[in-house]
Amino acid sequence: MRAWIVEEQRPIAERPLRFVDLPAPVAEGTQVRIRVVACGLCRTDGHIAEGDLPLHRRPTIPGHQVVGVVDQVGAQVTMHQVGSRVGVAWIGGACGSCRECRSDRENYCPQFQGTGWHLAGGYAEYMAVEERYVYSLGDLAMEDAQAAPLMCPGTTGYAALRMAGVDRGDRLGLFGFGPTAFYVLRMARSLGVEVLVSTRGQARRELAVKEGASWAGSTDRDRIPDGLDAAIVFPAAGSLAERALAAVRPGGVVVSAAIAMPGFEIRDYRSNFWGRDFRTLYNVRPTDAQGVIRQARSIDLAMPVRVIQPEQVQEALQRVLAGDQPELATVVRWP
Numbered sequence: 001m002r003a004w005i006v007e008e009q010r011p012i013a014e015r016p017l018r019f020v021d022l023p024a025p026v027a028e029g030t031q032v033r034i035r036v037v038a039c040g041l042c043r044t045d046g047h048i049a050e051g052d053l054p055l056h057r058r059p060t061i062p063g064h065q066v067v068g069v070v071d072q073v074g075a076q077v078t079m080h081q082v083g084s085r086v087g088v089a090w091i092g093g094a095c096g097s098c099r100e101c102r103s104d105r106e107n108y109c110p111q112f113q114g115t116g117w118h119l120a121g122g123y124a125e126y127m128a129v130e131e132r133y134v135y136s137l138g139d140l141a142m143e144d145a146q147a148a149p150l151m152c153p154g155t156t157g158y159a160a161l162r163m164a165g166v167d168r169g170d171r172l173g174l175f176g177f178g179p180t181a182f183y184v185l186r187m188a189r190s191l192g193v194e195v196l197v198s199t200r201g202q203a204r205r206e207l208a209v210k211e212g213a214s215w216a217g218s219t220d221r222d223r224i225p226d227g228l229d230a231a232i233v234f235p236a237a238g239s240l241a242e243r244a245l246a247a248v249r250p251g252g253v254v255v256s257a258a259i260a261m262p263g264f265e266i267r268d269y270r271s272n273f274w275g276r277d278f279r280t281l282y283n284v285r286p287t288d289a290q291g292v293i294r295q296a297r298s299i300d301l302a303m304p305v306r307v308i309q310p311e312q313v314q315e316a317l318q319r320v321l322a323g324d325q326p327e328l329a330t331v332v333r334w335p
C-alpha cells in the first residue's frame with residue numbers, strides 16, 4: 001500500500017514526511033482493517049512530524065480523521081462487518097480496565113493511545129484499528145471528504161461544548177475560529193445558544209457572522225462583551241485564557257481546547273478568576289466521536305473543505321501549519 005511516513009522528525013519546511021510503499025496491515029483478533037477513503041490533515045500531524053510531540057513508532061503513519069470502508073475483520077470482531085462505512089478518531093486505544101476506562105473517561109487512561117501517533121493512522125491506503133475505536137457512519141448523508149473532519153475537529157468540538165455546559169439562552173464566547181470552533185458554533189446555535197467570536201482574521205470573522213455569531217471581533221483590537229456564561233479557548237495563548245476568564249461571569253466556565261499552552265498569570269484573582277471553573281480538554285472519548293456523528297445526522301455540519309490528492313500531502317500539511325488557506329479543513333482522498 002502507499003503511505004506517508006515519518007521516520008526522522010524535522011521542521012515541515014525540510015519535508016519530514018516520505019511517500020513510500022509498505023505491506024498492508026492484517027486485521028487480527030478484535031481489529032478491523034479499513035480501506036481509507038478520506039483522511040483529514042490536522043495540526044497535530046504537523047506536531048508529530050516536526051517533533052513537538054515524541055515519536056512512538058518508527059516509522060509513524062500519521063492521520064486521525066479517517067473515513068473508510070471495512071475490508072477485513074479479525075476472528076473476534078463482533079461490532080463491524082466487511083463493507084461497512086466507518087470513521088476513526090484520535091483515540092485508538094486505552095487499557096480498558098483502569099478506573100477511568102471503566103467510567104467512560106478513557107480520555108484520561110494512563111495508557112491512552114493516539115491514532116496516527118502510537119498507532120498507524122490514515123495517511124495510508126489501509127489501516128488496522130481495534131473495533132471499539134471504529135464508528136459506524138452508515139447512511140450519514142455527508143460525502144466522505146466532508147465527514148472526515150468530524151473525526152477530529154468535530155469530536156473535539158463536541159467534547160469542548162459539553163464541557164462548557166451551555167444551554168438554551170446562554171451566551172458562549174469562542175476565542176479563535178478554526179474548524180473546531182466552526183463545529184462548536186453550528187452545534188451551539190442548534191441548541192439555541194448565542195455565540196460570540198473573537199479571532200484574528202477578517203475572513204474568519206465574516207464567516208462566523210455568516211454562521212450566526214451575534215458578535216465577531218478582532219482579538220487584537222476589540223474586547224469581547226463580559227458576562228458570558230462560558231467561553232472556549234482554541235489557540236495556545238495564555239493571554240487569551242486570562243481574557244476568557246475575565247469575560248465569563250462568576251459561576252461560568254472556561255474550557256481550554258489547546259493541547260499546549262504557555263504559562264499564564266492570573267493578575268486579578270477577585271475579578272478575573274474567582275467563581276469561574278477553568279477546564280481543559282484532555283484527549284477525546286469514543287462517546288464524543290459517536291456524539292458528533294449523531295449531531296451530523298440531525299444538523300448540517302458540512303464545512304468548506306479542500307480536497308487533495310495523496311501526492312500532495314506534504315505540501316498541504318505545510319499550508320495547514322502556516323494557516324494560509326481559505327478552506328477550514330484539508331482532506332486527502334485516496335482513489
Ligand SMILES: [Zn+2]
Pocket residue numbers: 042043044045064090152153
Ligand atoms: Zn486532530
Ligand SMILES: [Zn+2]
Pocket residue numbers: 094095096097098099100101106109110111
Ligand atoms: Zn485505562
